[in-house]
């Protein structure tokens with residue numbers, strides 16, 4: 001009888017301890033959940049050039065690279081926001097990023113891009129440009145990453161693959177490129193030359209809204225693939 005009473009008491013004590021442990025677990029579990037930040041990847045989308053620096057110019061239509069870079073950046077921004085990215089643009093309009101008083105406008109502009117990237121503390125940086133080359137037959141999108149930046153290389157390969165699959169004439173291999181906007185950060189950064197303004201057919205395509213949309217979807221697909229790796 002006494003043994004049974006002791007046993008029952010032991011079981012009751014054990015159950016009480018178990019209930020307490022569960023309650024403590026639930027309390028801390030809830031506390032951890034409520035304290036968790038909203039996990040949203042941050043992307044800096046950098047539209048190259050701007051202001052008095054128009055970049056490359058289309059030979060047939062006279063379109064400027066700075067305008068196309070901005071159009072692509074705004075389209076990519078919208079798509080990324082639909083996929084729950086926190087998006088930071090370096091340039092939101094056609095104005096240059098340089099200080100009006102700077103004697104060296106290029107240096108001032110690049111420093112501003114670097115400042116924006118640093119304060120955004122992003123997961124990825126995507127800089128958008130249009131290419132130009134003396135040989136008019138050259139065409140196709142090319143992705144660059146900074147030498148020695150492994151995450152940039154992984155992002156670059158992922159985006160280049162997506163472009164190669166979705167966009168005609170896009171190159172198949174991402175390359176190392178020596179660009180300030182890539183060299184100024186340790187983050188996963190790429191520079192995308194979306195196409196050649198020196199190629200008559202691509203000059204027209206790059207201005208087409210549907211083509212821009214398709215291109216930006218391919219960019220997003222490549223970026224999402226990088227995050228899933």
Ligand SMILES: [Zn+2]
Pocket residue numbers: 048049055056065129130
């Ligand atoms: Zn450019």
